[in-house]
Amino acid sequence: MNLIFLGAPGAGKGTHSALVSKHLNIPTISTGDLLRAAIKEGSALGKEAEGYMKRGDLVPDQLVIDLMRERIAKSDCKDGFILDGFPRTVAQAQALEDLGIGIDAVVNIDVEDEQIVKRMSGRRVCNGCAATYHTIYKPSRTGEACENCGLTLVIREDDKPETVSARLQVYHEKTAPLIAYYEAKGNLQTVRGREELEETTKAVFEALSL
Numbered sequence: 001m002n003l004i005f006l007g008a009p010g011a012g013k014g015t016h017s018a019l020v021s022k023h024l025n026i027p028t029i030s031t032g033d034l035l036r037a038a039i040k041e042g043s044a045l046g047k048e049a050e051g052y053m054k055r056g057d058l059v060p061d062q063l064v065i066d067l068m069r070e071r072i073a074k075s076d077c078k079d080g081f082i083l084d085g086f087p088r089t090v091a092q093a094q095a096l097e098d099l100g101i102g103i104d105a106v107v108n109i110d111v112e113d114e115q116i117v118k119r120m121s122g123r124r125v126c127n128g129c130a131a132t133y134h135t136i137y138k139p140s141r142t143g144e145a146c147e148n149c150g151l152t153l154v155i156r157e158d159d160k161p162e163t164v165s166a167r168l169q170v171y172h173e174k175t176a177p178l179i180a181y182y183e184a185k186g187n188l189q190t191v192r193g194r195e196e197l198e199e200t201t202k203a204v205f206e207a208l209s210l
């Protein structure tokens, strides 16, 4: 099963792709995580991507398309995968099609902008394993530390309020057109992102008949 999670930043793509990933035993590929890892490593790709990410802008299509192509070719993707944060432009969706990669379902998690801004202010991440938490919706059971590796949780650089509005604008301009794109292909499932995480999770699993 090849799946895509669509939605604004902070809509819950990462949280739900991780849950579905565990359920189906297929990997989640997050371009955001791959790019952050490249920055941490100090690779040429990381150096090129860093400025765009700090500003809340999208990294150029060709860089993420190449990154994704290499990642999908790995053996752990042979039984399927979940894409979190890719495609983010129509050109990226077309590149995926050109690679001959079929998509079984696209889950669009729909959350209003106002709610997104509220959510992003509470998001915390682990710099070690990239696990994500939320001070209200998904607090770490160990307080300020990551449940998996014990590192202190931090606010992502691009989750700071001034960058969040830029990211939302980019989302509406460049990524939201993918809703109509996949709707036209007939495999889009829209789920309303709710206040309660469990309610959204239930709706996501229902939409995928899991």
Ligand code: AMP
Binding pocket: 009, 031, 032, 033, 035, 052, 053, 054, 056, 057, 058, 059, 060, 061, 064, 084, 085, 086, 087, 088, 089, 092, 158, 167
């Ligand atoms: P995310 O972790 O998915 O919120 O992504 C964080 C940042 O990485 C985004 O704001 C973009 O700067 C960059 N990024 C992630 N995925 C993509 C993509 N598919 N296309 C372009 N830029 C991306």
